[in-house]
Amino acid sequence: MVEMVNRPYASAFEAHALANPDVLCLSADLTSSCEIDGFRDRHPDRFLSLGMAEQNMMSFAGGLGLAGYRPFLHSFGVFLYRRPYDQLVASVAYPRRKVRLMGFLPGITTPGGMTHQAIEDIAVMRSIPNMTILETGDATEVESICAAADSIDGPVYCRVLRGAIPRLFDTPIEVGRMRELALGHDILVVTSGVTTEEALRARQALANAGVSIRHLHINTIKPFDEDALLDHIGSVTKGVIVLENHLTEGGIGSLVAEIMADHGVGKKLVRLGLKDTYAHGGSKPYLMKYYGLDAAALVAGIERLIGHSTGITEQELAGVRLEAVHSAIKAEAL
Amino acid sequence: MQNDKTTEEIALGIRRRVFVHSMRNNGGYLSQACSAAEQLAFLYNEALNLGDPTLPAVPKPFAGVPSAENPDYHTGAGYNGPVTPHHDRLFIAPAHYALVAYATLIEVGRMDPEGLEMFNKDGSSVEMIGAEHSPGMEVHNGTLGIGLSTGAGLAYGRKRRGDTGQVCVFMSDGEVQEGQTWEAVQAAAHHGIDNLWALMDVNDQQCDGAMDTVMQVRDITAKFRNFGAVCVEVDAHDLGALRQAKALPHEGQPLIILARSSPTQGMEFLRRRFPRLHYVRFKGEDERAEMNAAIAAELGIAPVDLSQGSH
Numbered sequence: 001m002v003e004m005v006n007r008p009y010a011s012a013f014e015a016h017a018l019a020n021p022d023v024l025c026l027s028a029d030l031t032s033s034c035e036i037d038g039f040r041d042r043h044p045d046r047f048l049s050l051g052m053a054e055q056n057m058m059s060f061a062g063g064l065g066l067a068g069y070r071p072f073l074h075s076f077g078v079f080l081y082r083r084p085y086d087q088l089v090a091s092v093a094y095p096r097r098k099v100r101l102m103g104f105l106p107g108i109t110t111p112g113g114m115t116h117q118a119i120e121d122i123a124v125m126r127s128i129p130n131m132t133i134l135e136t137g138d139a140t141e142v143e144s145i146c147a148a149a150d151s152i153d154g155p156v157y158c159r160v161l162r163g164a165i166p167r168l169f170d171t172p173i174e175v176g177r178m179r180e181l182a183l184g185h186d187i188l189v190v191t192s193g194v195t196t197e198e199a200l201r202a203r204q205a206l207a208n209a210g211v212s213i214r215h216l217h218i219n220t221i222k223p224f225d226e227d228a229l230l231d232h233i234g235s236v237t238k239g240v241i242v243l244e245n246h247l248t249e250g251g252i253g254s255l256v257a258e259i260m261a262d263h264g265v266g267k268k269l270v271r272l273g274l275k276d277t278y279a280h281g282g283s284k285p286y287l288m289k290y291y292g293l294d295a296a297a298l299v300a301g302i303e304r305l306i307g308h309s310t311g312i313t314e315q316e317l318a319g320v321r322l323e324a325v326h327s328a329i330k331a332e333a334l
Numbered sequence: 335m336q337n338d339k340t341t342e343e344i345a346l347g348i349r350r351r352v353f354v355h356s357m358r359n360n361g362g363y364l365s366q367a368c369s370a371a372e373q374l375a376f377l378y379n380e381a382l383n384l385g386d387p388t389l390p391a392v393p394k395p396f397a398g399v400p401s402a403e404n405p406d407y408h409t410g411a412g413y414n415g416p417v418t419p420h421h422d423r424l425f426i427a428p429a430h431y432a433l434v435a436y437a438t439l440i441e442v443g444r445m446d447p448e449g450l451e452m453f454n455k456d457g458s459s460v461e462m463i464g465a466e467h468s469p470g471m472e473v474h475n476g477t478l479g480i481g482l483s484t485g486a487g488l489a490y491g492r493k494r495r496g497d498t499g500q501v502c503v504f505m506s507d508g509e510v511q512e513g514q515t516w517e518a519v520q521a522a523a524h525h526g527i528d529n530l531w532a533l534m535d536v537n538d539q540q541c542d543g544a545m546d547t548v549m550q551v552r553d554i555t556a557k558f559r560n561f562g563a564v565c566v567e568v569d570a571h572d573l574g575a576l577r578q579a580k581a582l583p584h585e586g587q588p589l590i591i592l593a594r595s596s597p598t599q600g601m602e603f604l605r606r607r608f609p610r611l612h613y614v615r616f617k618g619e620d621e622r623a624e625m626n627a628a629i630a631a632e633l634g635i636a637p638v639d640l641s642q643g644s645h
Binding site for chain 1: 399400401402409466472473474475476477480483484485486487488489490491492494495513514517518520521524525
């Protein structure tokens with residue numbers, strides 16, 4: 001059984017902040033929801049409550065950056081770019097302030113529905129000059145996200161998981177370095193965030209079906225290591241598939257497509273994610289299945305690439321699910 | 335750094351420079367010079383503790399935007415002096431007041447008059463809407479309403495570091511229509527940010543015309559007080575009143591001075607254009623000549639020689 005880690009961000013942020021006096025903790029009325037309530041209680045002198053006013057928080061953080069501080073802004077990812085987009089660009093991104101945007105509940109990992117689901121955040125952030133984008137896919141990456149983000153000479157947006165999170169990796173995030181999780185030769189699978197866990201679930205079944213998978217986990221979306229990706233694409237024979245917790249437009253699938261087009265790579269590409277649609281509220285497993293972001297969707301996409309059925313059944317994939325653990329801790333609650 | 339001239343002389347000089355520039359360039363932000371000349375003269379000549387400029391008197395051309403590949407990038411803040419713990423900082427929140435701000439820099443000896451000749455020229459850093467890299471600017475404020483929040487964040491950070499210098503935000507009253515302005519005041523009050531003060535040019539004008547016709551903002555003095563600021567309203571053209579207002583104690587709260595101004599002060603001929611004063615363009619050569627003669631007389635200078643063509 002995969003180890004489940006409860007609230008890894010809380011202790012990781014506290015340790016990082018205490019070791020870095022210029023780190024400040026900012027919150028916009030989602031303090032316990034972003035697992036910084038303990039920090040607020042123990043270190044009130046390092047915590048700024050800025051209320052339900054994200055536009056001010058964003059420009060205020062720009063001012064703190066101008067004063068040499070490195071503010072960590074905590075909110076749901078969606079509230080860090082949709083409402084305060086102008087402030088994000090003018091007060092933070094343009095002047096390259098060292099503002100760390102900790103965006104919780106990325107994509108459909110929230111039951112909050114359209115208003116709460118950051119499904120186009122990568123597309124938005126990718127198109128902002130000077131912005132760096134990181135994404136966490138397991139407990140170890142959440143534990144290392146603060147140090148990784150704080151190493152960036154400029155603003156950074158992070159998709160942060162919360163609650164009970166599986167530990168998939170044993171090494172911290174290295175900014176700019178993708179993880180090579182499998183080195184097969186038929187299909188290149190590219191995942192990030194929660195979709196990596198889905199791909200891992202399908203791994204054994206795919207191996208049993210005779211499909212050789214090369215699997216990359218992406219934690220640094222911008223800047224992106226094009227050469228490494230191209231090398232991996234060159235090592236597979238049947239095509240590339242991207243599974244992401246985001247719209248297929250402007251996200252990692254688009255990123256991969258751009259790189260392939262820029263370099264004249266004539267291989268097939270399947271992009272899985274939200275297909276030009278908003279999502280609605282529901283549990284994470286339900287939403288991942290409903291919108292085709294789960295292991296079964298990945299298998300179906302791979303079947304399109306190889307041109308025949310693998311014979312893998314939903315029951316086979318369900319056998320490696322971790323739902324019982326998730327639901328016990330209610331990781332997806334608001 | 336204090337100038338040899340009186341603040342009154344500087345205010346008159348600002349109006350004259352903006353007038354001459356606008357005449358030569360067939361239009362400009364004339365009304366902002368009328369309303370804000372005393373305020374900007376007061377800030378630079380009296381109210382702010384600013385060091386000597388650190389950037390050349392003749393502005394350098396545009397040298398690129400901030401990026402990892404542009405390590406030599408710097409803002410235009412050096413015209414306001416060095417960044418030190420004890421010096422004040424100034425943001426010009428309404429970036430379209432740039433022409434007036436540049437004229438002020440010249441009048442107080444921080445920029446060469448040649449700098450104004452670069453105004454709005456391609457490749458120049460002396461941009462029409464003040465950018466971060468424009469003389470006297472430190473942050474982008476072209477999207478109105480973000481300046482006070484940034485000032486509050488900087489002030490909080492400076493207070494935390496023990497800096498004695500204050501943060502001043504020069505604002506325009508149109509910005510009170512933006513919700514962010516109120517978010518900024520409530521945050522500054524909530525966190526006791528009292529090394530922050532704002533001087534707001536209340537000229538009742540905005541791009542579409544008189545503010546009351548565009549969107550009524552009602553009693554902004556009461557609103558600022560209710561949001562937690564110490565707020566006082568004064569005559570923008572009365573330097574004594576500005577001095578008194580600046581001296582108001584505001585421990586634990588930001589200070590906001592509402593400087594009620596006339597958008598035609600010193601150039602009453604512009605009344606003919608009321609209420610469309612945001613950017614004054616001449617309707618033809620006749621009007622340009624008539625305005626040239628009339629306003630030059632009001633400002634006590636000879637009419638601008640228009641035969642030189644536009645600069």
